[in-house]
Amino acid sequence: MSKIAVIGTGYVGLTTSIGLASLGHKVIGYDLDPAKVEMLQAGQLPIHEPGLGEILTAGIESGNLQITSVLSEAVSEADFVFTCVPTPQDEDGSADLSYVISASAAMKEFLKPGAVVVTKSTVPVGSARVVEDAIGRSDVEVASNPEFLREGAAVHDFNHPDRIVVGARSTEVAQKVMDLYSKIDCPKILTSQATAELIKYASNSFLAIKLSYVNDIAALCEAVGADSQEVLHGMGLDTRIGNRFLEPGPGWGGSCFPKDAKALESIASNFGVGLPLITSAIASNEAAHKRVADRVTDALGGSLSGKTIAVLGLTFKANTDDTRESPAIAVIEHLVRGGAKVVAYDPMVTKYELAGLSLADSAVAAASGADALVVLTEWPVFRTVDSAEILQAMTGNVVVDTRRVLDQAKWQAAGAVFPNSSSRAV
Numbered sequence: 001m002s003k004i005a006v007i008g009t010g011y012v013g014l015t016t017s018i019g020l021a022s023l024g025h026k027v028i029g030y031d032l033d034p035a036k037v038e039m040l041q042a043g044q045l046p047i048h049e050p051g052l053g054e055i056l057t058a059g060i061e062s063g064n065l066q067i068t069s070v071l072s073e074a075v076s077e078a079d080f081v082f083t084c085v086p087t088p089q090d091e092d093g094s095a096d097l098s099y100v101i102s103a104s105a106a107m108k109e110f111l112k113p114g115a116v117v118v119t120k121s122t123v124p125v126g127s128a129r130v131v132e133d134a135i136g137r138s139d140v141e142v143a144s145n146p147e148f149l150r151e152g153a154a155v156h157d158f159n160h161p162d163r164i165v166v167g168a169r170s171t172e173v174a175q176k177v178m179d180l181y182s183k184i185d186c187p188k189i190l191t192s193q194a195t196a197e198l199i200k201y202a203s204n205s206f207l208a209i210k211l212s213y214v215n216d217i218a219a220l221c222e223a224v225g226a227d228s229q230e231v232l233h234g235m236g237l238d239t240r241i242g243n244r245f246l247e248p249g250p251g252w253g254g255s256c257f258p259k260d261a262k263a264l265e266s267i268a269s270n271f272g273v274g275l276p277l278i279t280s281a282i283a284s285n286e287a288a289h290k291r292v293a294d295r296v297t298d299a300l301g302g303s304l305s306g307k308t309i310a311v312l313g314l315t316f317k318a319n320t321d322d323t324r325e326s327p328a329i330a331v332i333e334h335l336v337r338g339g340a341k342v343v344a345y346d347p348m349v350t351k352y353e354l355a356g357l358s359l360a361d362s363a364v365a366a367a368s369g370a371d372a373l374v375v376l377t378e379w380p381v382f383r384t385v386d387s388a389e390i391l392q393a394m395t396g397n398v399v400v401d402t403r404r405v406l407d408q409a410k411w412q413a414a415g416a417v418f419p420n421s422s423s424r425a426v
Protein backbone atom coordinates (compact mmCIF):
# COMPACT_ATOMS: atom_id res chain seq x y z
CA MET A 1 0.00 0.00 0.00
CA SER A 2 1.30 3.46 -0.87
CA LYS A 3 1.46 6.80 0.89
CA ILE A 4 -0.51 9.35 -1.09
CA ALA A 5 -1.16 13.09 -0.78
CA VAL A 6 -4.10 14.71 -2.55
CA ILE A 7 -3.95 18.45 -3.19
CA GLY A 8 -7.42 20.02 -3.34
CA THR A 9 -10.43 18.37 -1.72
CA GLY A 10 -13.24 19.48 -4.05
CA TYR A 11 -15.49 17.13 -6.05
CA VAL A 12 -12.52 15.34 -7.64
CA GLY A 13 -9.94 15.57 -4.84
CA LEU A 14 -12.33 14.38 -2.20
CA THR A 15 -13.53 11.43 -4.26
CA THR A 16 -9.90 10.58 -5.08
CA SER A 17 -8.74 10.84 -1.45
CA ILE A 18 -11.60 8.82 -0.03
CA GLY A 19 -11.57 6.33 -2.91
CA LEU A 20 -7.82 5.66 -2.68
CA ALA A 21 -8.11 5.28 1.12
CA SER A 22 -10.91 2.73 0.60
CA LEU A 23 -8.52 0.74 -1.61
CA GLY A 24 -6.19 0.47 1.40
CA HIS A 25 -3.71 3.31 0.70
CA LYS A 26 -2.63 5.80 3.36
CA VAL A 27 -3.99 9.10 2.11
CA ILE A 28 -3.64 12.67 3.37
CA GLY A 29 -5.90 15.22 1.69
CA TYR A 30 -4.84 18.88 1.76
CA ASP A 31 -6.84 21.99 0.93
CA LEU A 32 -6.20 25.72 1.15
CA ASP A 33 -9.73 26.34 2.36
CA PRO A 34 -9.68 26.06 6.20
CA ALA A 35 -13.48 25.82 6.48
CA LYS A 36 -13.50 22.80 4.16
CA VAL A 37 -10.65 21.13 6.07
CA GLU A 38 -12.40 21.69 9.40
CA MET A 39 -15.63 20.13 8.14
CA LEU A 40 -13.82 17.13 6.68
CA GLN A 41 -11.79 16.58 9.84
CA ALA A 42 -15.11 16.46 11.70
CA GLY A 43 -16.30 13.80 9.26
CA GLN A 44 -18.70 16.16 7.40
CA LEU A 45 -18.87 16.52 3.62
CA PRO A 46 -18.69 20.08 2.29
CA ILE A 47 -20.42 18.95 -0.95
CA HIS A 48 -23.44 16.82 -1.78
CA GLU A 49 -22.28 13.57 -3.37
CA PRO A 50 -24.35 10.41 -2.80
CA GLY A 51 -22.48 7.68 -0.85
CA LEU A 52 -19.33 9.76 -0.28
CA GLY A 53 -20.14 10.62 3.36
CA GLU A 54 -20.26 6.98 4.37
CA ILE A 55 -16.85 6.14 2.94
CA LEU A 56 -15.40 9.38 4.34
CA THR A 57 -16.30 8.18 7.83
CA ALA A 58 -14.99 4.68 7.10
CA GLY A 59 -11.71 6.15 5.78
CA ILE A 60 -11.16 8.32 8.85
CA GLU A 61 -12.08 5.52 11.26
CA SER A 62 -9.76 3.02 9.54
CA GLY A 63 -6.87 5.45 9.92
CA ASN A 64 -6.27 5.37 6.14
CA LEU A 65 -7.54 8.91 5.58
CA GLN A 66 -6.45 12.18 7.12
CA ILE A 67 -7.24 15.73 6.11
CA THR A 68 -4.87 18.61 6.80
CA SER A 69 -4.40 22.30 6.13
CA VAL A 70 -0.62 21.94 6.42
CA LEU A 71 0.98 21.22 3.05
CA SER A 72 4.25 19.78 4.38
CA GLU A 73 2.30 17.30 6.53
CA ALA A 74 0.45 16.01 3.45
CA VAL A 75 3.38 15.88 1.04
CA SER A 76 6.64 15.12 2.80
CA GLU A 77 6.10 11.36 3.26
CA ALA A 78 4.07 10.80 0.09
CA ASP A 79 5.17 8.44 -2.70
CA PHE A 80 2.46 9.96 -4.95
CA VAL A 81 0.94 13.45 -4.88
CA PHE A 82 -2.31 13.88 -6.80
CA THR A 83 -3.14 17.43 -7.90
CA CYS A 84 -6.92 18.03 -8.02
CA VAL A 85 -7.12 21.82 -8.10
CA PRO A 86 -9.39 23.89 -10.38
CA THR A 87 -8.53 24.65 -14.02
CA PRO A 88 -11.19 27.27 -14.81
CA GLN A 89 -11.73 28.91 -18.15
CA ASP A 90 -9.52 31.91 -18.83
CA GLU A 91 -10.87 35.02 -20.54
CA ASP A 92 -9.76 33.78 -23.97
CA GLY A 93 -11.37 30.34 -23.48
CA SER A 94 -8.11 28.53 -22.70
CA ALA A 95 -7.61 26.60 -19.46
CA ASP A 96 -6.23 28.72 -16.61
CA LEU A 97 -3.29 26.74 -15.20
CA SER A 98 -2.46 29.16 -12.40
CA TYR A 99 -3.86 26.89 -9.64
CA VAL A 100 -1.92 23.90 -10.97
CA ILE A 101 1.27 25.94 -11.22
CA SER A 102 0.97 27.46 -7.76
CA ALA A 103 0.10 24.09 -6.17
CA SER A 104 3.15 22.51 -7.91
CA ALA A 105 5.46 25.34 -6.90
CA ALA A 106 4.23 25.24 -3.30
CA MET A 107 4.85 21.50 -2.89
CA LYS A 108 8.31 21.32 -4.52
CA GLU A 109 10.38 21.90 -1.37
CA PHE A 110 8.50 19.18 0.53
CA LEU A 111 8.51 16.36 -2.06
CA LYS A 112 10.65 13.40 -1.18
CA PRO A 113 13.13 12.11 -3.79
CA GLY A 114 11.45 9.66 -6.17
CA ALA A 115 7.95 11.02 -5.54
CA VAL A 116 5.51 11.03 -8.47
CA VAL A 117 3.30 14.10 -8.94
CA VAL A 118 0.11 13.01 -10.67
CA THR A 119 -2.12 15.60 -12.35
CA LYS A 120 -5.80 14.74 -12.06
CA SER A 121 -7.02 18.24 -12.88
CA THR A 122 -8.13 18.55 -16.51
CA VAL A 123 -5.19 20.23 -18.22
CA PRO A 124 -4.29 21.02 -21.83
CA VAL A 125 -1.71 19.18 -23.87
CA GLY A 126 1.76 20.19 -22.75
CA SER A 127 0.80 20.84 -19.11
CA ALA A 128 2.98 17.99 -17.82
CA ARG A 129 5.98 20.03 -18.95
CA VAL A 130 4.55 23.11 -17.19
CA VAL A 131 4.20 21.09 -13.96
CA GLU A 132 7.74 19.70 -14.35
CA ASP A 133 9.05 23.26 -14.74
CA ALA A 134 7.07 24.53 -11.74
CA ILE A 135 8.49 21.71 -9.58
CA GLY A 136 11.95 21.99 -11.08
CA ARG A 137 13.33 18.78 -9.55
CA SER A 138 14.98 16.06 -11.60
CA ASP A 139 14.38 13.52 -8.80
CA VAL A 140 10.59 13.89 -9.08
CA GLU A 141 8.43 12.36 -11.85
CA VAL A 142 5.27 13.88 -13.30
CA ALA A 143 2.35 11.82 -14.59
CA SER A 144 -1.11 12.57 -15.93
CA ASN A 145 -4.15 10.62 -14.68
CA PRO A 146 -7.24 12.45 -15.98
CA GLU A 147 -10.47 12.08 -14.05
CA PHE A 148 -13.72 11.03 -15.74
CA LEU A 149 -16.11 10.88 -12.77
CA ARG A 150 -19.66 12.21 -13.06
CA GLU A 151 -20.87 14.34 -10.18
CA GLY A 152 -23.83 12.61 -8.57
CA ALA A 153 -22.28 9.20 -9.36
CA ALA A 154 -18.70 9.88 -8.25
CA VAL A 155 -18.38 6.95 -5.83
CA HIS A 156 -19.72 4.49 -8.39
CA ASP A 157 -17.44 5.96 -11.06
CA PHE A 158 -14.37 5.69 -8.81
CA ASN A 159 -15.00 2.00 -8.18
CA HIS A 160 -16.34 1.09 -11.63
CA PRO A 161 -14.71 3.44 -14.14
CA ASP A 162 -15.11 2.84 -17.89
CA ARG A 163 -11.32 3.13 -18.07
CA ILE A 164 -8.29 4.44 -16.20
CA VAL A 165 -5.74 6.42 -18.18
CA VAL A 166 -2.21 7.18 -16.99
CA GLY A 167 0.37 9.06 -19.03
CA ALA A 168 4.02 9.49 -18.12
CA ARG A 169 7.43 9.92 -19.77
CA SER A 170 8.24 6.27 -18.99
CA THR A 171 6.01 3.19 -18.91
CA GLU A 172 7.61 2.28 -15.60
CA VAL A 173 6.34 5.46 -13.92
CA ALA A 174 2.91 5.16 -15.59
CA GLN A 175 2.68 1.56 -14.35
CA LYS A 176 3.59 2.62 -10.79
CA VAL A 177 0.63 5.03 -10.81
CA MET A 178 -1.66 2.45 -12.42
CA ASP A 179 -0.72 -0.08 -9.72
CA LEU A 180 -2.47 2.15 -7.17
CA TYR A 181 -5.70 1.01 -8.86
CA SER A 182 -4.81 -2.69 -8.95
CA LYS A 183 -8.02 -3.60 -7.08
CA ILE A 184 -10.16 -1.92 -9.74
CA ASP A 185 -11.12 -4.07 -12.69
CA CYS A 186 -11.52 -2.03 -15.89
CA PRO A 187 -9.67 -1.27 -19.14
CA LYS A 188 -6.37 0.45 -18.28
CA ILE A 189 -4.39 2.61 -20.67
CA LEU A 190 -0.71 3.40 -20.18
CA THR A 191 0.36 6.13 -22.54
CA SER A 192 2.26 9.40 -22.96
CA GLN A 193 1.42 12.53 -20.99
CA ALA A 194 0.08 14.36 -24.06
CA THR A 195 -2.16 11.46 -25.08
CA ALA A 196 -3.58 11.16 -21.56
CA GLU A 197 -4.25 14.88 -21.44
CA LEU A 198 -6.01 14.82 -24.80
CA ILE A 199 -8.14 11.72 -24.09
CA LYS A 200 -9.90 13.73 -21.38
CA TYR A 201 -10.68 16.79 -23.54
CA ALA A 202 -11.60 14.72 -26.58
CA SER A 203 -14.05 12.65 -24.49
CA ASN A 204 -15.79 15.58 -22.82
CA SER A 205 -16.04 17.53 -26.06
CA PHE A 206 -17.49 14.50 -27.88
CA LEU A 207 -20.17 14.22 -25.18
CA ALA A 208 -20.94 17.93 -25.49
CA ILE A 209 -21.31 17.54 -29.26
CA LYS A 210 -23.56 14.51 -28.75
CA LEU A 211 -25.83 16.44 -26.37
CA SER A 212 -26.01 19.45 -28.69
CA TYR A 213 -27.03 17.14 -31.53
CA VAL A 214 -29.69 15.53 -29.33
CA ASN A 215 -31.08 18.94 -28.38
CA ASP A 216 -31.11 20.08 -32.00
CA ILE A 217 -32.93 16.89 -33.05
CA ALA A 218 -35.45 17.37 -30.21
CA ALA A 219 -36.11 20.92 -31.46
CA LEU A 220 -36.64 19.55 -34.96
CA CYS A 221 -39.02 16.89 -33.61
CA GLU A 222 -41.03 19.61 -31.98
CA ALA A 223 -41.22 21.64 -35.17
CA VAL A 224 -42.37 18.71 -37.31
CA GLY A 225 -44.62 17.08 -34.69
CA ALA A 226 -42.49 13.98 -34.12
CA ASP A 227 -41.97 12.44 -30.69
CA SER A 228 -38.40 13.19 -29.66
CA GLN A 229 -38.31 10.40 -27.09
CA GLU A 230 -39.27 7.83 -29.70
CA VAL A 231 -36.85 9.27 -32.26
CA LEU A 232 -33.97 9.17 -29.77
CA HIS A 233 -34.92 5.70 -28.56
CA GLY A 234 -34.95 4.51 -32.16
CA MET A 235 -31.54 6.06 -32.76
CA GLY A 236 -30.07 4.60 -29.58
CA LEU A 237 -30.93 1.04 -30.59
CA ASP A 238 -28.24 1.35 -33.23
CA THR A 239 -25.27 -0.05 -31.33
CA ARG A 240 -22.93 2.28 -33.21
CA ILE A 241 -24.80 5.19 -31.58
CA GLY A 242 -25.60 3.66 -28.17
CA ASN A 243 -28.52 4.50 -25.96
CA ARG A 244 -26.77 6.59 -23.31
CA PHE A 245 -26.54 10.36 -23.29
CA LEU A 246 -29.52 10.70 -25.61
CA GLU A 247 -31.73 12.74 -23.26
CA PRO A 248 -32.77 16.16 -24.53
CA GLY A 249 -32.77 19.03 -22.05
CA PRO A 250 -32.33 22.78 -21.63
CA GLY A 251 -28.67 22.57 -22.71
CA TRP A 252 -25.52 21.03 -21.26
CA GLY A 253 -23.48 22.60 -18.48
CA GLY A 254 -21.66 21.88 -15.26
CA SER A 255 -18.12 22.61 -14.22
CA CYS A 256 -16.55 20.57 -17.03
CA PHE A 257 -18.23 20.43 -20.47
CA PRO A 258 -18.43 24.19 -21.16
CA LYS A 259 -14.87 24.97 -20.09
CA ASP A 260 -13.38 21.79 -21.56
CA ALA A 261 -15.06 22.34 -24.95
CA LYS A 262 -13.73 25.91 -25.04
CA ALA A 263 -10.29 24.78 -23.90
CA LEU A 264 -10.08 22.11 -26.63
CA GLU A 265 -11.10 24.72 -29.20
CA SER A 266 -8.30 26.91 -27.88
CA ILE A 267 -5.72 24.06 -27.87
CA ALA A 268 -6.62 23.19 -31.48
CA SER A 269 -6.40 26.76 -32.63
CA ASN A 270 -2.94 27.11 -31.02
CA PHE A 271 -1.86 24.19 -33.19
CA GLY A 272 -3.57 25.61 -36.31
CA VAL A 273 -6.26 22.90 -36.33
CA GLY A 274 -9.91 23.81 -36.78
CA LEU A 275 -12.56 21.97 -34.73
CA PRO A 276 -15.75 23.40 -36.29
CA LEU A 277 -17.98 20.74 -34.69
CA ILE A 278 -17.07 21.98 -31.21
CA THR A 279 -17.66 25.59 -32.21
CA SER A 280 -21.10 24.60 -33.56
CA ALA A 281 -21.92 22.54 -30.46
CA ILE A 282 -21.20 25.54 -28.23
CA ALA A 283 -23.43 27.78 -30.39
CA SER A 284 -26.16 25.10 -30.45
CA ASN A 285 -26.02 24.93 -26.65
CA GLU A 286 -26.50 28.67 -26.29
CA ALA A 287 -29.47 28.39 -28.68
CA ALA A 288 -30.91 25.58 -26.53
CA HIS A 289 -30.98 27.85 -23.44
CA LYS A 290 -32.69 30.62 -25.42
CA ARG A 291 -35.17 28.17 -26.99
CA VAL A 292 -36.57 27.33 -23.54
CA ALA A 293 -37.00 31.01 -22.65
CA ASP A 294 -38.60 31.69 -26.05
CA ARG A 295 -41.06 28.85 -25.53
CA VAL A 296 -42.13 30.33 -22.19
CA THR A 297 -42.37 33.82 -23.71
CA ASP A 298 -44.51 32.63 -26.63
CA ALA A 299 -46.80 30.69 -24.31
CA LEU A 300 -47.35 33.84 -22.25
CA GLY A 301 -48.41 35.90 -25.25
CA GLY A 302 -45.04 37.17 -26.50
CA SER A 303 -43.79 39.11 -23.49
CA LEU A 304 -42.36 38.27 -20.07
CA SER A 305 -42.71 41.79 -18.77
CA GLY A 306 -44.40 41.74 -15.36
CA LYS A 307 -44.68 37.93 -15.40
CA THR A 308 -43.63 35.62 -12.61
CA ILE A 309 -42.02 32.32 -13.58
CA ALA A 310 -41.63 29.40 -11.18
CA VAL A 311 -38.55 27.29 -11.82
CA LEU A 312 -37.92 23.78 -10.52
CA GLY A 313 -34.20 22.98 -10.42
CA LEU A 314 -31.03 25.09 -10.39
CA THR A 315 -28.23 22.51 -10.33
CA PHE A 316 -26.74 21.49 -13.69
CA LYS A 317 -28.14 18.00 -13.17
CA ALA A 318 -29.79 15.95 -10.43
CA ASN A 319 -27.97 14.45 -7.42
CA THR A 320 -25.47 17.26 -7.04
CA ASP A 321 -25.42 20.66 -5.36
CA ASP A 322 -23.25 22.08 -8.15
CA THR A 323 -24.65 25.10 -10.01
CA ARG A 324 -21.46 25.95 -11.90
CA GLU A 325 -22.36 26.75 -15.55
CA SER A 326 -25.80 25.26 -14.96
CA PRO A 327 -28.10 25.48 -17.99
CA ALA A 328 -30.88 26.30 -15.51
CA ILE A 329 -29.09 29.52 -14.62
CA ALA A 330 -28.53 30.36 -18.31
CA VAL A 331 -32.27 29.92 -18.99
CA ILE A 332 -33.18 32.01 -15.91
CA GLU A 333 -30.88 34.79 -17.13
CA HIS A 334 -32.82 34.85 -20.42
CA LEU A 335 -36.14 34.95 -18.54
CA VAL A 336 -34.95 37.81 -16.31
CA ARG A 337 -33.59 39.74 -19.30
CA GLY A 338 -37.03 39.37 -20.87
CA GLY A 339 -38.59 41.15 -17.88
CA ALA A 340 -39.75 38.21 -15.74
CA LYS A 341 -39.38 37.73 -12.03
CA VAL A 342 -38.18 34.17 -11.32
CA VAL A 343 -38.82 32.18 -8.15
CA ALA A 344 -36.93 28.88 -8.03
CA TYR A 345 -36.90 25.79 -5.88
CA ASP A 346 -34.07 23.26 -5.83
CA PRO A 347 -33.73 20.57 -3.15
CA MET A 348 -29.97 21.21 -2.85
CA VAL A 349 -29.65 24.98 -3.33
CA THR A 350 -30.57 27.43 -0.59
CA LYS A 351 -28.57 30.43 -1.80
CA TYR A 352 -27.90 31.87 -5.26
CA GLU A 353 -27.20 35.52 -6.01
CA LEU A 354 -28.78 36.69 -9.28
CA ALA A 355 -30.80 39.85 -9.84
CA GLY A 356 -34.41 38.95 -10.62
CA LEU A 357 -34.14 35.49 -9.02
CA SER A 358 -35.37 34.56 -5.57
CA LEU A 359 -35.41 31.13 -3.95
CA ALA A 360 -38.36 29.33 -2.39
CA ASP A 361 -38.19 26.44 0.05
CA SER A 362 -40.65 24.18 -1.75
CA ALA A 363 -42.09 23.59 -5.21
CA VAL A 364 -45.48 24.90 -4.09
CA ALA A 365 -43.97 28.04 -2.60
CA ALA A 366 -42.09 28.67 -5.88
CA ALA A 367 -45.31 28.19 -7.85
CA SER A 368 -47.34 30.61 -5.74
CA GLY A 369 -48.69 33.34 -8.04
CA ALA A 370 -46.64 32.16 -11.04
CA ASP A 371 -47.80 32.59 -14.62
CA ALA A 372 -45.75 29.61 -15.79
CA LEU A 373 -43.78 26.71 -14.32
CA VAL A 374 -40.51 25.56 -15.89
CA VAL A 375 -38.68 22.35 -14.93
CA LEU A 376 -34.94 22.73 -15.56
CA THR A 377 -33.29 19.93 -13.54
CA GLU A 378 -34.33 16.26 -13.53
CA TRP A 379 -34.54 15.85 -9.72
CA PRO A 380 -36.54 12.63 -9.10
CA VAL A 381 -38.49 14.40 -6.33
CA PHE A 382 -40.15 16.62 -8.97
CA ARG A 383 -41.92 13.52 -10.34
CA THR A 384 -43.98 13.30 -7.19
CA VAL A 385 -44.95 16.95 -6.63
CA ASP A 386 -48.71 17.35 -6.39
CA SER A 387 -49.85 18.73 -9.76
CA ALA A 388 -53.23 19.89 -8.46
CA GLU A 389 -51.69 21.72 -5.51
CA ILE A 390 -49.08 23.41 -7.71
CA LEU A 391 -51.61 24.49 -10.35
CA GLN A 392 -53.89 25.82 -7.67
CA ALA A 393 -51.05 27.92 -6.26
CA MET A 394 -50.22 29.33 -9.72
CA THR A 395 -51.99 32.25 -11.41
CA GLY A 396 -51.46 30.71 -14.86
CA ASN A 397 -51.36 27.15 -16.13
CA VAL A 398 -48.41 27.04 -18.55
CA VAL A 399 -45.92 24.23 -17.80
CA VAL A 400 -42.64 23.75 -19.68
CA ASP A 401 -40.90 20.51 -18.72
CA THR A 402 -37.46 20.54 -20.35
CA ARG A 403 -36.45 17.27 -18.64
CA ARG A 404 -39.63 15.26 -19.13
CA VAL A 405 -39.87 14.45 -15.44
CA LEU A 406 -43.56 15.30 -15.04
CA ASP A 407 -46.35 12.88 -15.89
CA GLN A 408 -47.77 15.02 -18.70
CA ALA A 409 -51.16 13.27 -18.91
CA LYS A 410 -51.71 13.67 -15.18
CA TRP A 411 -50.72 17.34 -15.24
CA GLN A 412 -52.92 18.00 -18.28
CA ALA A 413 -55.84 16.36 -16.49
CA ALA A 414 -55.20 18.76 -13.60
CA GLY A 415 -55.41 21.71 -16.04
CA ALA A 416 -51.80 22.27 -17.15
CA VAL A 417 -51.03 23.43 -20.67
CA PHE A 418 -47.74 22.19 -22.17
CA PRO A 419 -46.94 24.60 -25.00
CA ASN A 420 -45.26 23.29 -28.14
CA SER A 421 -44.23 20.06 -26.51
CA SER A 422 -43.40 17.44 -29.02
CA SER A 423 -46.40 15.23 -29.59
CA ARG A 424 -46.76 11.74 -30.91
CA ALA A 425 -46.62 11.85 -34.71
CA VAL A 426 -49.80 10.89 -36.46
Ligand SMILES: NC(=O)c1ccc[n+]([C@@H]2O[C@H](COP(=O)([O-])OP(=O)(O)OC[C@H]3O[C@@H](n4cnc5c(N)ncnc54)[C@H](O)[C@@H]3O)[C@@H](O)[C@H]2O)c1
Binds near residue numbers: 008010030036120148
Ligand atom coordinates in the same frame (compact mmCIF):
# COMPACT_ATOMS: atom_id res chain seq x y z
N1 LIG B 1 -16.15 18.18 -10.97
C1 LIG B 1 -16.11 17.22 -11.89
O1 LIG B 1 -17.12 16.57 -12.21
C2 LIG B 1 -14.81 16.90 -12.59
C3 LIG B 1 -14.70 15.71 -13.30
C4 LIG B 1 -13.50 15.42 -13.94
C5 LIG B 1 -12.45 16.32 -13.88
N2 LIG B 1 -12.60 17.49 -13.19
C6 LIG B 1 -11.45 18.39 -13.13
O2 LIG B 1 -10.85 18.26 -11.84
C7 LIG B 1 -10.30 19.53 -11.39
C8 LIG B 1 -10.91 19.89 -10.04
O3 LIG B 1 -12.31 20.03 -10.22
P1 LIG B 1 -13.32 20.06 -8.97
O4 LIG B 1 -14.69 20.08 -9.53
O5 LIG B 1 -12.93 19.03 -7.99
O6 LIG B 1 -12.97 21.51 -8.37
P2 LIG B 1 -13.44 22.11 -6.98
O7 LIG B 1 -13.52 23.57 -7.19
O8 LIG B 1 -14.63 21.37 -6.47
O9 LIG B 1 -12.25 21.76 -5.97
C9 LIG B 1 -10.96 22.30 -6.07
C10 LIG B 1 -10.37 22.38 -4.67
O10 LIG B 1 -9.01 22.76 -4.78
C11 LIG B 1 -8.71 23.64 -3.70
N3 LIG B 1 -7.50 24.36 -4.05
C12 LIG B 1 -7.30 25.33 -4.97
N4 LIG B 1 -6.01 25.66 -5.03
C13 LIG B 1 -5.36 24.88 -4.13
C14 LIG B 1 -4.01 24.74 -3.73
N5 LIG B 1 -3.04 25.47 -4.27
N6 LIG B 1 -3.71 23.83 -2.77
C15 LIG B 1 -4.69 23.09 -2.20
N7 LIG B 1 -6.00 23.17 -2.55
C16 LIG B 1 -6.31 24.05 -3.50
C17 LIG B 1 -9.95 24.47 -3.54
O11 LIG B 1 -10.04 25.07 -2.26
C18 LIG B 1 -11.04 23.41 -3.76
O12 LIG B 1 -11.42 22.80 -2.55
C19 LIG B 1 -10.61 20.51 -12.51
O13 LIG B 1 -9.51 20.57 -13.38
C20 LIG B 1 -11.79 19.87 -13.23
O14 LIG B 1 -11.88 20.26 -14.59
C21 LIG B 1 -13.74 17.79 -12.54
